Amino acid sequence: MKIALMGFGTVGTGVEEILYKKRARLRQNNFDLDLAYALIKNKDKKRSPFKKDLIFTDDFEKILSSDVDTVIDVTSSFDETYERIIKLMKAGKNIVTANKAVVSKYFENLNDLARENGVYFAYEAAVAGAIPLIHPLMEEALFNEMTKVYGILNGTSNYILSKMEEEGASYEKVLKKAQDLGFAEADPTADVGGFDAMRKLRILSSLIYNSKINEDAIPTFGIGNIKKTDLDFAKAMGYTIRLLAKSELRDGKINISVIPSFLKDDFFAKTFEATNAIKVWGENFSAYEFKGPGAGKLETADAVIRDLLRILSKREIPAFYDGANSYKLEATRSNKFYLRTSLVPKALKDLIEDEKVIGDDHQIITKKTDFETLRPILSALSDVFVAEIEEEL
Amino acid sequence: MKIALMGFGTVGTGVEEILYKKRARLRQNNFDLDLAYALIKNKDKKRSPFKKDLIFTDDFEKILSSDVDTVIDVTSSFDETYERIIKLMKAGKNIVTANKAVVSKYFENLNDLARENGVYFAYEAAVAGAIPLIHPLMEEALFNEMTKVYGILNGTSNYILSKMEEEGASYEKVLKKAQDLGFAEADPTADVGGFDAMRKLRILSSLIYNSKINEDAIPTFGIGNIKKTDLDFAKAMGYTIRLLAKSELRDGKINISVIPSFLKDDFFAKTFEATNAIKVWGENFSAYEFKGPGAGKLETADAVIRDLLRILSKREIPAFYDGANSYKLEATRSNKFYLRTSLVPKALKDLIEDEKVIGDDHQIITKKTDFETLRPILSALSDVFVAEIEEEL
Numbered sequence: 001m002k003i004a005l006m007g008f009g010t011v012g013t014g015v016e017e018i019l020y021k022k023r024a025r026l027r028q029n030n031f032d033l034d035l036a037y038a039l040i041k042n043k044d045k046k047r048s049p050f051k052k053d054l055i056f057t058d059d060f061e062k063i064l065s066s067d068v069d070t071v072i073d074v075t076s077s078f079d080e081t082y083e084r085i086i087k088l089m090k091a092g093k094n095i096v097t098a099n100k101a102v103v104s105k106y107f108e109n110l111n112d113l114a115r116e117n118g119v120y121f122a123y124e125a126a127v128a129g130a131i132p133l134i135h136p137l138m139e140e141a142l143f144n145e146m147t148k149v150y151g152i153l154n155g156t157s158n159y160i161l162s163k164m165e166e167e168g169a170s171y172e173k174v175l176k177k178a179q180d181l182g183f184a185e186a187d188p189t190a191d192v193g194g195f196d197a198m199r200k201l202r203i204l205s206s207l208i209y210n211s212k213i214n215e216d217a218i219p220t221f222g223i224g225n226i227k228k229t230d231l232d233f234a235k236a237m238g239y240t241i242r243l244l245a246k247s248e249l250r251d252g253k254i255n256i257s258v259i260p261s262f263l264k265d266d267f268f269a270k271t272f273e274a275t276n277a278i279k280v281w282g283e284n285f286s287a288y289e290f291k292g293p294g295a296g297k298l299e300t301a302d303a304v305i306r307d308l309l310r311i312l313s314k315r316e317i318p319a320f321y322d323g324a325n326s327y328k329l330e331a332t333r334s335n336k337f338y339l340r341t342s343l344v345p346k347a348l349k350d351l352i353e354d355e356k357v358i359g360d361d362h363q364i365i366t367k368k369t370d371f372e373t374l375r376p377i378l379s380a381l382s383d384v385f386v387a388e389i390e391e392e393l
Numbered sequence: 394m395k396i397a398l399m400g401f402g403t404v405g406t407g408v409e410e411i412l413y414k415k416r417a418r419l420r421q422n423n424f425d426l427d428l429a430y431a432l433i434k435n436k437d438k439k440r441s442p443f444k445k446d447l448i449f450t451d452d453f454e455k456i457l458s459s460d461v462d463t464v465i466d467v468t469s470s471f472d473e474t475y476e477r478i479i480k481l482m483k484a485g486k487n488i489v490t491a492n493k494a495v496v497s498k499y500f501e502n503l504n505d506l507a508r509e510n511g512v513y514f515a516y517e518a519a520v521a522g523a524i525p526l527i528h529p530l531m532e533e534a535l536f537n538e539m540t541k542v543y544g545i546l547n548g549t550s551n552y553i554l555s556k557m558e559e560e561g562a563s564y565e566k567v568l569k570k571a572q573d574l575g576f577a578e579a580d581p582t583a584d585v586g587g588f589d590a591m592r593k594l595r596i597l598s599s600l601i602y603n604s605k606i607n608e609d610a611i612p613t614f615g616i617g618n619i620k621k622t623d624l625d626f627a628k629a630m631g632y633t634i635r636l637l638a639k640s641e642l643r644d645g646k647i648n649i650s651v652i653p654s655f656l657k658d659d660f661f662a663k664t665f666e667a668t669n670a671i672k673v674w675g676e677n678f679s680a681y682e683f684k685g686p687g688a689g690k691l692e693t694a695d696a697v698i699r700d701l702l703r704i705l706s707k708r709e710i711p712a713f714y715d716g717a718n719s720y721k722l723e724a725t726r727s728n729k730f731y732l733r734t735s736l737v738p739k740a741l742k743d744l745i746e747d748e749k750v751i752g753d754d755h756q757i758i759t760k761k762t763d764f765e766t767l768r769p770i771l772s773a774l775s776d777v778f779v780a781e782i783e784e785e786l
Contacts, residue, residue, distance in 0.1 A: 018677065022536045029535045029713060130678035132532070136525035139699045142422045143415045267684070270663065284411065284695035285523035285686055291660070292681025302677035306532045315708045320422060 001312055004037040004068040006084065007075035008047060008056070011098055011125070012038065014301030015072060020050035031312060037063050060084055064091055070120075070311055072304055073097035082106055089113045089121070094316075096307040098125035098300055104199035104215060107206050107321070114319035121319050122307035127200045128153065128276045130299040131292040132306070137208055138317050140282060146208040148248040148281035153200040155274030155294040156184045156191035157223050157243040161260075162272040164231055165240060171226050183274055194222035194243060194258040201245035201258060208280070209249050212323040219257040219331050219371050221378075225385045226260070230340055233356070233363050234262050234387070240269045241387055248333070255333045257371060260387040262338060267291075331371030336389040339364045341381050348377050365389070394705055397430040397461040399477065400468035401440060401449070404491055404518070405431065407694030408465060413443035424705060430456050453477055457484055463513075463704055465697055466490035475499055482506045482514070487709075489700040491518035491693055497592035497608060500599050500714070507712035514712050515700035520593045521546065521669045523692035524685040525699070530601055531710050533675060539601040541641040541674035546593040548667030548687040549577045549584035550616050550636040554653075555665040557624055558633060564619050576667055587615035587636060587651040594638035594651060601673070602642050605716040612650040612724050612764050614771075618778045619653070623733055626749070626756050627655050627780070633662045634780060641726070648726045650764060653780040655731060660684075724764030729782040732757045734774050741770050758782070 005012050019026070019035050026033060037055050040047075047056060057063070063071065064087055071088050073095060075081045082102050085095055090113070097103060103110065103126045114121035124134040128151070140146060152158050156178060163174045175192070178184035190196045198220045202213050223243055234241050239262035247256040263269040267289055271277040276294030281287045293299040310316040336353065342360045344352075351373070354365040366374075378386060398405050412419070412428050419426060430448045433440075440449060450456070456464065457480055464481050466488060468474045475495050478488055483506070490496060496503065496519045507514035517527040521544070533539060545551050549571060556567045568585070571577035583589045591613045595606050616636055627634050632655035640649040656662040660682055664670040669687030674680045686692040703709040729746065735753045737745075744766070747758040759767075771779060 018536065026536055031535070131681050132525065132529035136529065136699075139525070139702065140695075142424070142702055143411065143419055143698055144695060267663075270660075282695075284691040285689075286692070288524050288683065288685025290681065290683055293678055296678075298677040299679070302533070302537060302675075305536055306529075309532065309535055310708075313710075315703075315710065317706075317708065 002034045002036045002068040003070045004063045006039045006073045008038045010297045011074040011300045014297035070094040089117045094120040094311045096122045100126040100199045104202045111319040111321045120311045120316040124307045125300050125303035129294045130302045131290045146282040150246045151278040153245045154197040159274040192222050192224040194220040197245045198258045205247040211325040211327040217329045221259045253330045254327045262389040334368050337366045338387045341384040395427045395429045395461040396463045397456045399432045399466045401431045403690045404467040404693045407690035463487040482510045487513040487704045489515045493519040493592045497595045504712040504714040513704045513709040517700045518693050518696035522687045523695045524683045539675040543639045544671040546638045547590040552667040585615050585617040587613040590638045591651045598640040604718040604720040610722045614652045646723045647720045655782040727761050730759045731780040734777040
């Protein structure tokens with residue numbers, strides 16, 4: 001069966017490597033796979049695939065009009081990739097993708113298109129790397145009500161937070177180190193701003209609640225503004241800080257947010273370096289937890305291959321998501337919050353339960369409140385770090 | 394599609410409950426399921442199924458000769474169930490089973506029979522309850538080398554250990570409580586003796602290494618002989634105690650054992666009550682971890698239903714295990730061990746690194762040694778508690 005890669009970066013080369021190195025074992029398990037093409041942007045760049053006759057092309061039409069059965073998208077481009085996936089699905093080709101931005105933004109369209117064209121749409125690699133998460137949750141979603149999902153879904157942010165904590169180093173210093181190690185992009189906004197985690201939360205939540213969730217409707221706060229003093233303050237109260245993506249379905253409404261969180265010594269607090277951690281609550285199993293590498297060349301490729309093998313042997317679950325539950329989104333969950341800000345407007349003053357002033361910085365613990373109340377206050381402040389205080393998860 | 398239950402105990406009623414309560418959702422997802430029969434031992438016992446026309450029968454032949462497509466085994470009997478599964482497979486019926494004793498003992502035969510008869514053999518519910526473990530590992534095993542698996546696989550033992558630790562109570566008192574709560578059987582030997590965990594370890598290890606592992610060849614120590622002094626001793630050294638099932642493939646040999654283990658503050662040490670925890674190492678993903686309910690009515694039924702839906706939509710992986718890797722089993726992993734014993738034979742004396750004597754009890758930390766060396770010493774002692782000291786996992 002012929003397949004093609006769109007993209008030949010880190011994950012793409014990982015997929016090619018596994019397919020080549022494991023070809024004997026795959027054949028033994030009746031997977032007769034031929035990776036025929038790799039779509040790339042720059043044909044002049046020197047590449048060293050394991051499979052010597054792999055055809056590199058910069059001509060998308062060549063892949064579209066080819067007889068490949070399944071296309072693996074490991075690009076990081078956005079609109080271009082989305083347009084191409086549409087064309088590929090309409091041409092009857094199955095899609096395996098690791099592109100979380102595209103999957104999150106166009107989740108409805110992609111599921112609809114897969115259904116209409118009778119092709120498979122698989123995206124295990126888009127969330128939490130090697131951890132088997134999406135497919136098991138699809139299986140649950142066929143019959144089980146899931147009511148809550150919390151996760152550390154961005155490895156870069158977690159690396160920065162746990163290293164700042166461990167080494168007492170500044171945000172800038174640890175970010176620089178993460179960039180040097182290749183964990184963080186030159187422009188780290190998507191990671192440290194919480195947007196990458198937000199996209200993964202949108203995918204997970206839509207899937208388990210079968211409900212459309214607009215990215216714009218998810219309150220998203222990152223760690224881009226964190227200082228060592230925030231971690232020190234948390235530590236003095238017996239907490240650590242992690243960037244948590246959270247959603248909960250209750251009374252037909254979904255409370256959803258991505259926000260740094262003060263955590264006691266729990267499953268999430270004990271998540272270090274670039275590890276991902278996910279906890280899912282369901283009516284049949286109370287809760288289960290997953291932890292493991294959320295990114296990486298072979299890690300993400302491993303998830304891609306699992307999707308691929310499922311599709312090739314027709315073991316994949318046909319697209320069933322249709323967003324039929326139009327649950328309202330809210331941010332009314334009541335909790336105490338931590339804010340560090342140089343300005344303290346009147347509306348915030350009324351919410352203060354505890355306050356410490358160091359230099360220009362006010363470190364504030366609020367009374368129990370919710371996001372809807374905090375939102376206008378936060379949007380009026382230009383230099384603020386905010387975290388939700390979680391007593392127990 | 395017609396299906397039947399063998400057994401209508403806790404898990405069986407859970408399966409029936411989910412199938413009934415979720416029938417609308419299942420139909421919506423194209424699962425047209427008819428639970429036709431439940432095989433029971435005592436026809437006179439009053440039962441209250443949700444499905445009023447469910448036929449209870451004590452006549453196995455009725456199910457064997459029926460047109461049911463798939464039979465769900467939720468019995469706890471051993472040889473009888475094995476004989477029946479053989480007949481059912483030969484009659485072309487798929488098997489979903491939660492019966493870990495049968496799956497472990499006859500893993501080779503059951504996989505062979507499934508292959509020969511072109512039926513599915515699914516056993517997600519036999520290990521770690523609701524946690525999606527077996528199926529994801531099957532998917533990995535199609536192409537990925539896995540090299541190590543460690544787990545807390547017996548909820549009852551973990552409940553006892555974590556309660557003794559938390560409450561400072563005696564083994565007898567906590568066991569009694571576990572029995573009163575229904576966590577532990579009247580005869581708790583399979584659980585506290587480590588045999589239940591050993592069976593699950595055999596299943597997991599055989600699956601990921603594709604190698605036959607005789608139950609008898611797995612050194613198995615339980616917690617039946619533990620005293621509060623053992624936990625106190627561990628605590629004073631900065632450890633807690635958990636019953637760990639461990640196997641590791643290295644240089645073509647498998648080191649395997651089930652043994653109480655001294656653990657630092659890690660993933661396993663942080664596993665409380667009847668929770669199960671599993672860590673798997675593989676070449677593509679370093680390691681990932683799972684944690685969740687390892688037993689329970691709806692939890693185990695949830696795993697059964699996932700298997701069932703996979704089979705009904707032909708998404709299950711056909712039996713591929715053939716034990717082709719005949720790896721040698723060893724117990725040569727070098728570590729320090731803790732022993733509490735009233736007798737200290739000469740061979741043990743030579744291994745002592747540290748010793749504390751309270752009354753008749755010698756609490757001993759050995760030098761680095763291995764199981765092969767300890768085995769003859771342990772088998773000569775009638776009243777001994779042994780634990781392996783794990784520095785880091």
